[in-house]
Amino acid sequence: IETQCHGFDMLEHLCGPISSVAAQMTSMTYGAFSTVAIALEFASGAVGTMLGSYDSSYAYPDTQRVELNGTAGRAVIHDTVRSLTLQSVGDETERVWRPGYFDDEARSFERTFDRHLDAVLTALRAGSPPPVPASAGRRALELAHAVIRSHGTGARVPTPLAGAGA
Template structure:
């Protein structure tokens, strides 16, 4: 592979703009094409970043010979096109959610594994500075044995495309981070609001394999304009950490101490305060991994895992009983 990874972006929507921007601006990448079903949109996006637009996927792949394809499509349209790309044997980075159906997700993971394919997913919350600091403090043992973890995240959203859209496509970040910081979730209970068969708000109680308990509260009937729209807390016997609005603030407190350690981005540190640029930081890890033949830093299997936990939450709500989460 050359010094710069040749990348084609599939999708010309809102978040696809961030994919095109990030790859175009990254020193280890070269954006070689943008695909959309609408040629006009593909060409307009490509023009922004001095590359070529396509509405024929196979033609783009044949002409541009990418080292990596980055897939950023409407959330419910991931399965068929991702499977088509897996069949072409091209390394992939896909957006969350992996898919909405567990069997479809298992199919994608299996077919990629059969080809020993580099297959990554963009859980970019992992690359926010507060989350990176949280991982460091947990690894250093500063929190001690974990007692509870809680995630809250609410904003505007629509559930017309899937009754559990909020849980699967947005709270997947919460499921991923809670396990990223607290280890595997082994069982869940849940309740949800009901809006003509859709479930815009979900609350789940969680039991972790390590003995801690936790909660997840997510809603599409809130507002991203509200202060404190997002909060993640991890509480241990020796200390507590708080992550506010993903990129805004990180606070560590030692048990019994009235003073706290607080991180916030400094005046000129626009990148650290930008949610969008958590994707750039993910690429800082992903592109060298691809070039060196290492596994992706966030494998697509993490997307399947988040969907597995989400499916257990749905089952717990439907049955009114605590539901075991399959391991893996």
Template sequence: MDFRQLERFLAVVDHGGFHRAAEVLYVAQPSLSQSIKQLEREMGDALFHRVGRGVVLTEAGRELVGPARMAVHALGLAVESVLPNTEHYRPTLELIGYGIPLLVEKPLVFDLDEADRLLAEAGDLFFAINFNHRYAGPVVRARRDISDGRLGRLSFATWRFGGEGGSAHHPYANLIETQCHGIDMLEHLLGPIDVISAEMTAGRLTLAVAAHFAGGAVGSLVGSYDSSYAYPRTHHVEVNGDAGRLLIDDTVRQYELSAAGAEARTVWEAGYFNDRARSFHETFDAHLDALVPALRAGAPPPVHAAAGRRALLVAYKIIEAFETGRRVVVPPG
């Protein structure tokens, strides 16, 4: 069954018959009747007794009303959850209460206590977050090459990403809602960050972070809302090891791998007809291509919402480092 079937079923219930329900829904009555018949076939039972021009619910129909209203309400909340980034918490918490599998946009929330509440309430619920940068072709190649040892012992990494400001009214909006991608990406490629220090401009729209990774490498993250997404190479990632170096430009545009001491390098760019690999928006579809089979199989999501909580934790340690002027230890997990 789908949302439209349930919506039409409830319209017949609420308006006492097919004629008035079709008028309210602005659909032809035969189309409405066909939807209900299909729903009855899927349920394996009749939902209405036809009485004259009206209808009366069968026992199966009465049992469906409550769950149908809950599902339609929850799906309505899912539409409402397309909100400013600072307003994710309440709709997400309510959807979790209905037991609905979730894929949420980043940031998870702006408050660590709220993040902990969401994860605690979700329990074993399928609860994913859209860190879609992980599914860009160059990033997939980078992770594979690092895993295969082509960079050797990792020594340092750089993330730079700048553009115009978003709509969130939060003093650290750039860090929490946008640079969470950088935090997640650096840890995705190099493992957990364990020490942080930070500087920011007066308006906190631009930040520079120095990081130490538990594996021994160091790194930097530079993010800005005083820049422009129109600039070429607005996004840049570099990872160096003692055996090689990799570069990622503009997330999906180009991937470059060099071996230490070699003047030649390997470069990947999407071919002429490979529009999908060239499109940033296709990273969302690539994530869904991994997420949907996991959901159907009852497996954990490929990027659990806990990754959003982790990025938020690191962000708050960056804030602490900036506000105190000290190096700050980032706990694991």
């Protein structure tokens, strides 16, 4: 569940607050929970799924894949920095962004950390809040704990909505 916290943060940024989770996990490979499947409900009424596993290989294409389908269209993020595909509902064509051949900065996953740290330092030097507040980390942990409770009880677990009581 540890790396899925990044996914929770991203999904709430893109889709709004997650209101409940139902999860199944397995510990067959390492003796610790290394694969998780989560059914998500958002406060808007939308639903989604999240699948994460250490039992796979980062050598596979689309190891990191985010796919959003909605009433206005579809967006797919392939391997964080490999490409972004956008398609409007009912349109048979899609728009694809890929980093250019000489754009090493945009093609490098590791450089995403550098860009984030640069943004944090710039904000702190300016006396501004960091681009991602500490409350986002706390929220991701709340969702991770809800997933663990759901797996333990076998039931859907409601989550406190982001910002409620915090």
